Amino acid sequence: MPDDDATTPAARPSRPPSKQSQSSNSMKKPSQPQPAQAPSPSSWFTLPHPLRRVFDRFPLVTYPANLLPQRSSKQGNENVLYIFQKLDPKSRDAPSYNPSCLKWQAYLKFHGIPLKTRPSNNHASPTGSLPFLLPASTSSDPHRPVSPIPANRIARWVVSQGGKEDPLIWRQDAYAALIDHNIRSAWLYYLYLDQDNFQSVARPMYVTSVSSALPVHWALAHQLQQAARDELLKFSPVIDPHYLYRQASHAFRALSQLLGDNKFFFGQSTPGLFDASLFAYTQIILDDELDWVNLDLKLELQQYSNLDSSG
Numbered sequence: 001m002p003d004d005d006a007t008t009p010a011a012r013p014s015r016p017p018s019k020q021s022q023s024s025n026s027m028k029k030p031s032q033p034q035p036a037q038a039p040s041p042s043s044w045f046t047l048p049h050p051l052r053r054v055f056d057r058f059p060l061v062t063y064p065a066n067l068l069p070q071r072s073s074k075q076g077n078e079n080v081l082y083i084f085q086k087l088d089p090k091s092r093d094a095p096s097y098n099p100s101c102l103k104w105q106a107y108l109k110f111h112g113i114p115l116k117t118r119p120s121n122n123h124a125s126p127t128g129s130l131p132f133l134l135p136a137s138t139s140s141d142p143h144r145p146v147s148p149i150p151a152n153r154i155a156r157w158v159v160s161q162g163g164k165e166d167p168l169i170w171r172q173d174a175y176a177a178l179i180d181h182n183i184r185s186a187w188l189y190y191l192y193l194d195q196d197n198f199q200s201v202a203r204p205m206y207v208t209s210v211s212s213a214l215p216v217h218w219a220l221a222h223q224l225q226q227a228a229r230d231e232l233l234k235f236s237p238v239i240d241p242h243y244l245y246r247q248a249s250h251a252f253r254a255l256s257q258l259l260g261d262n263k264f265f266f267g268q269s270t271p272g273l274f275d276a277s278l279f280a281y282t283q284i285i286l287d288d289e290l291d292w293v294n295l296d297l298k299l300e301l302q303q304y305s306n307l308d309s310s311g
Helices: 003-007 019-027 049-057 099-110 151-160 172-193 195-206 214-233 241-259 273-285 296-301
Strands: 080-083 116-119 132-134
Touching: 080 099, 099 151, 099 273, 132 151, 172 195, 172 214, 172 241, 172 273, 172 296, 195 214, 241 296, 273 296
Parallel strands: 080 116
Antiparallel strands: 080 132
């Protein structure tokens, strides 16, 4: 608070009246009692002097935004995509094990965007989730910070870089729902709620790689499985794995028929976002390097060989 708060009328010491004023006052009629005045708004928020001195000595400061992860690239002349990825150097620029990340990693590759990848996690992301793209600097100063691009703006950014915009195709949304609902729902159960697969695949990916503390392991595992359970319960009061796998199989069959003998979906000469969306699941489900114990979803997908190379 300003130091001149103490100079308000209520805080000024009063002087004793002079004799002349006393005599003149005695000749006047007694004044009517005046209603008490409400305290001024500024006096409501007046801080005690000791506390005010503390604020004067330690003023409030607005700090800059959090820095990017320490693993962020020091080269400003390259595009870097931050994804869920194994930490060992051999996995650098390898496909992500997370469908949301792999979708955009594949999409950028399909469009020939020069790209590096770095492992990260949602907590380290300035957007709160992965993936996010840190584009190459367009400034003359390669070390000048650039703004990260969240996943929902990557397609627009690719077009701004000269990439091909995906055409609007009739009924594409209906087929996209097969990926985003049928296949994704089966995937959530397959990875998180099948206990064997969770222990052998999901736990090394998302739990033990984050911390070595056992309480953290328990909390993360519970959080991941509960999130998958809550998501599936939005669509059905009962979680039935056999039903989920049947629905995924119907989706694989419909998408296989849609693709036919074509290399890419909807007769396109180059793969687009739809191809990347399906590839993000098929690549991980069919990945022999992942230690799947329950192979139900993988066996369903293997019936449709043309989907294996749809990306």
